[in-house]
Amino acid sequence: MLNRAQQDKVLLSAIWASATITILFLLWVIWHILSNGLSHVTWEFITTSYTRIGESSGIWSMIISTVYMVGLSLSIAAPIGIMTAIYLTEYSKPGSKVVKVIRFCTESLAGIPSIVYGLFGMTFFVTTLGLGFSILAGSLTLSMLILPVIIRTTEEALMAVPVSYREGGYALGASKIYTIWRLILPSAMPGIITSVILSIGRVIGESAPVFLTAGMVTQIPQSVLDSGRTLTVHLYKLTQELFSQSEWDQAYATATILIVLVLVLNMATKIVAARYNKASH
Amino acid sequence: MDNVISTVRTSTLPEKATKKRDWIATGFHLLFLACAMVGVLSVGTIGWFVFHEGLPAFQQAGVAQIIFGQEWLPPALFGIGPMIVASLISTFGAVIIGVPIAILTAVFLAELAPNWMANIVRPAVELLAGIPSVVYGFFGLVIIVPMIETIFNIPAGNTILAGIIVLAIMILPTVITISETSLRALPGTYKEAALALGASQIYTVFKVLIPAARSGIYTGISLGIARAIGETMAIIMVMGNAPAMPGSLLEPARSLTANIAMEMSYATGIHSSALYSTGIVLLVFIVLLNSCLLYMNRKRTY
Amino acid sequence: MNKFNINNLDLFYGETHALKNISLNIPNRQVTALIGPSGCGKSTLLRTLNRMNDLVENVKITGDVHFDGNDIYQDSDVTALRMRVGMVFQKANPFPMSIYENVAFGLKAQGNKSKDEIDAIVEESLRGAALWDEVKDRLNSDAFGLSGGQQQRLCIARAISMEPEVILMDEPTSALDPIATHKIEELMDELRKKFTIVIVTHSMNQAKRIADKTAFFWMGELVEHNDTAELFNNPVDQRTQGYVSGEFG
Numbered sequence: 165m166l167n168r169a170q171q172d173k174v175l176l177s178a179i180w181a182s183a184t185i186t187i188l189f190l191l192w193v194i195w196h197i198l199s200n201g202l203s204h205v206t207w208e209f210i211t212t213s214y215t216r217i218g219e220s221s222g223i224w225s226m227i228i229s230t231v232y233m234v235g236l237s238l239s240i241a242a243p244i245g246i247m248t249a250i251y252l253t254e255y256s257k258p259g260s261k262v263v264k265v266i267r268f269c270t271e272s273l274a275g276i277p278s279i280v281y282g283l284f285g286m287t288f289f290v291t292t293l294g295l296g297f298s299i300l301a302g303s304l305t306l307s308m309l310i311l312p313v314i315i316r317t318t319e320e321a322l323m324a325v326p327v328s329y330r331e332g333g334y335a336l337g338a339s340k341i342y343t344i345w346r347l348i349l350p351s352a353m354p355g356i357i358t359s360v361i362l363s364i365g366r367v368i369g370e371s372a373p374v375f376l377t378a379g380m381v382t383q384i385p386q387s388v389l390d391s392g393r394t395l396t397v398h399l400y401k402l403t404q405e406l407f408s409q410s411e412w413d414q415a416y417a418t419a420t421i422l423i424v425l426v427l428v429l430n431m432a433t434k435i436v437a438a439r440y441n442k443a444s445h
Numbered sequence: 446m447d448n449v450i451s452t453v454r455t456s457t458l459p460e461k462a463t464k465k466r467d468w469i470a471t472g473f474h475l476l477f478l479a480c481a482m483v484g485v486l487s488v489g490t491i492g493w494f495v496f497h498e499g500l501p502a503f504q505q506a507g508v509a510q511i512i513f514g515q516e517w518l519p520p521a522l523f524g525i526g527p528m529i530v531a532s533l534i535s536t537f538g539a540v541i542i543g544v545p546i547a548i549l550t551a552v553f554l555a556e557l558a559p560n561w562m563a564n565i566v567r568p569a570v571e572l573l574a575g576i577p578s579v580v581y582g583f584f585g586l587v588i589i590v591p592m593i594e595t596i597f598n599i600p601a602g603n604t605i606l607a608g609i610i611v612l613a614i615m616i617l618p619t620v621i622t623i624s625e626t627s628l629r630a631l632p633g634t635y636k637e638a639a640l641a642l643g644a645s646q647i648y649t650v651f652k653v654l655i656p657a658a659r660s661g662i663y664t665g666i667s668l669g670i671a672r673a674i675g676e677t678m679a680i681i682m683v684m685g686n687a688p689a690m691p692g693s694l695l696e697p698a699r700s701l702t703a704n705i706a707m708e709m710s711y712a713t714g715i716h717s718s719a720l721y722s723t724g725i726v727l728l729v730f731i732v733l734l735n736s737c738l739l740y741m742n743r744k745r746t747y
Numbered sequence: 748m749n750k751f752n753i754n755n756l757d758l759f760y761g762e763t764h765a766l767k768n769i770s771l772n773i774p775n776r777q778v779t780a781l782i783g784p785s786g787c788g789k790s791t792l793l794r795t796l797n798r799m800n801d802l803v804e805n806v807k808i809t810g811d812v813h814f815d816g817n818d819i820y821q822d823s824d825v826t827a828l829r830m831r832v833g834m835v836f837q838k839a840n841p842f843p844m845s846i847y848e849n850v851a852f853g854l855k856a857q858g859n860k861s862k863d864e865i866d867a868i869v870e871e872s873l874r875g876a877a878l879w880d881e882v883k884d885r886l887n888s889d890a891f892g893l894s895g896g897q898q899q900r901l902c903i904a905r906a907i908s909m910e911p912e913v914i915l916m917d918e919p920t921s922a923l924d925p926i927a928t929h930k931i932e933e934l935m936d937e938l939r940k941k942f943t944i945v946i947v948t949h950s951m952n953q954a955k956r957i958a959d960k961t962a963f964f965w966m967g968e969l970v971e972h973n974d975t976a977e978l979f980n981n982p983v984d985q986r987t988q989g990y991v992s993g994e995f996g
Binding site: 168169171172175176178179180181182183185186187189190192193194196197243244245247248250251252254255256262265266269270272273275276277278279280281282283284286287288308311312315339340341365368369370371372375376396397399400403415419422423426427429430434 | 466469470473474476477478480481482483484485487488489490491494495498545546547548549550552553554557558566568569570571572573575576577578579580581582583584586587588614617621645647648650651671674675677678681682702705706709710717720721724727728731735
């Protein structure tokens with residue numbers, strides 16, 4: 165048997181070892197992708213389109229599809245999510261049946277694996293509603309997927325707004341909606357922006373439910389009813405046929421761009437949080 | 446004067462404002478309520494669709510045939526037994542490897558790391574949480590898979606083991622972040638009290654802090670498990686996807702999620718229905734997982 | 748001439764009987780102080796006067812509160828009521844916006860004043876709250892930059908910007924130092940000329956200094972109500988006697 169001091173030593177080494185493993189894997193993943201990919205992220209790679217035969221292998225159309233996907237998903241989910249959060253924090257009676265049902269459903273929505281959203285989106289939006297493989301079908305599917313993120317984060321932000329603001333507003337005879345619009349929402353804005361940034365990350369990062377609903381066409385979508393291939397789906401497709409060096413380079417470069425995007429989004433949330441902390445005392 | 450007649454009123458009585466203002470207020474109230482119902486409707490529609498589409502396969506092939514069946518040969522045989530096994534083993538393996546490392550890393554960040562180090566590592570871990578799963582899959586494909594080929598001297602490294610390792614890396618950030626948050630949320634008095642009794646720092650961490658933070662740690666673990674069992678693309682990219690029952694960790698296998706993702710785009714009829722029943726099985730696992738979490742966190746909260 | 752007539756008012760928070768059969772008249776353009784130990788219902792009563800209790804769940808109110816002869820729980824528009832009955836809270840609660848925007852908030856919520864009118868009222872209100880000279884050069888800076896006492900006077904300015912008839916004050920100086928408290932009390936002496944003031948205070952000295960009338964509450968009951976000097980010098984009820992002599996509370 166080990167005595168107490170020896171046990172402590174073993175556990176302490178286990179902690180240090182674990183932390184080292186985590187950090188090493190972190191660095192390894194990021195370093196491996198960036199070191200192989202950065203040199204291939206050229207202006208030409210970013211701004212040219214992709215053709216299968218290989219005379220042009222840029223990712224401009226994937227970037228456009230991704231942007232469409234992010235924009236459309238958010239313009240569907242953000243208003244609905246924010247207004248749901250307003251209902252939950254400002255209108256509903258805490259603990260009432262309606263709230264319990266809404267909250268249960270939101271949590272369930274968050275728990276459904278994304279592939280099931282793909283399954284559903286493909287049958288419902290693509291086939292039943294007849295939208296076909298399209299940016300619109302993809303965005304509708306993804307907006308359901310990000311809805312719980314937006315609701316929860318916005319709700320937290322709204323609940324963090326001091327009750328004294330609401331009292332102050334109502335005591336001046338301001339209507340509820342005016343108080344919400346002019347006082348509560350502006351106070352909660354940093355949290356709401358964070359929720360939107362998180363959702364952008366989520367939309368960019370998803371792949372399985374995307375190719376099942378928006379398809380994989382490499383052309384620039386002309387309308388929301390066209391199919392489009394997002395960056396993550398593109399990376400997946402590239403990894404299925406890594407034959408030539410050029411294909412390897414493209415895959416690394418695409419992965420690099422994805423990592424850089426995530427990095428930028430993370431920094432954006434940090435900046436919003438820092439501003440917020442400076443503004444509130 | 447009459448006796449004063451008391452009237453009972455509750456605070457929720459509508460105010461007799463000007464009609465217009467009343468209508469606007471009611472209008473907004475209904476608008477917000479309608480938005481809140483979208484989530485409810487979404488869950489309802491998804492649930493209804495998944496079950497409505499998945500049940501025919503269960504009816505036609507039989508529940509036992511699907512769940513315990515060993516052969517996946519659409520449109521004749523729809524046994525997803527091997528995929529259930531593959532999903533469970535890959536998730537279980539990832540948890541066995543990933544969770545201890547993650548919890549110890551969380552302890553490191555919350556208790557041991559000097560501030561400057563924690564301030565570098567924490568954002569890095571958060572970054573790792575946001576990296577798309579295809580990027581992890583790609584990393585697994587170009588690093589882990591060839592490594593397994595070399596170490597075990599097998600022709601194809603696309604195996605359950607590769608899946609386990611990639612999933613273990615992927616669940617690290619989730620479990621670390623949530624465990625660290627719950628460790629940090631503990632009142633400082635716990636630690637002080639234990640240290641004041643002469644307990645060592647390590648003893649305090651393992652006997653006081655981790656038990657006190659366990660409901661948060663359980664939540665982190667269950668989210669990690671959910672991420673592992675629901676992961677699709679990374680698994681497809683490294684696990685080989687053969688729908689046969691794997692004999693060892695060094696054989697390829699197909700997870701439930703991979704089954705759906707790979708065949709959904711061309712499946713029709715009963716084949717498509719069988720993919721939905723794959724989805725149902727996946728959902729059942731998620732529900733079981735969450736019930737477990739609820740049970741564990743309810744039983745021991747104080 | 749009474750501004751408020753409260754008759755047989757009972758108030759329940761769920762099962763808790765927070766106000767028990769209160770009948771009280773609040774005279775126009777005078778300062779009425781509500782005193783009593785913590786939890787005696789004085790703040791609750793204050794919040795029935797502008798229906799702020801509406802924001803609390805499970806409140807049940809019986810009896811009636813007349814404001815200028817109208818039952819505010821029966822036939823009044825709560826928004827209009829709150830414009831006429833302003834409120835200042837225990838802890839200064841400026842909004843997270845500029846000094847100017849804070850004072851203009853209520854006016855803009857009404858939405859029928861021009862920019863020039865609002866500018867004029869903001870200045871007038873800040874002067875009324877004895878804050879104008881201190882902030883006139885930084886109207887657009889963040890209200891959180893003000894000291895605690897200034898923030899509370901800003902909240903008073905915000906309340907009087909609506910040109911209310913009554914100002915309810917819920918322990919407005921409890922979070923302030925003696926100097927800031929003194930300034931607010933001086934200000935109240937000015938305000939009583941134009942407004943009816945109802946103030947909840949835990950400080951008997953404050954009630955003595957500023958109030959014309961004082962009402963003593965004890966466990967949800969209105970025990971005694973009289974001219975301030977009378978109540979403190981010749982309390983009738985034993986509980987009042989005990990409280991004003993400092994035996995408990």
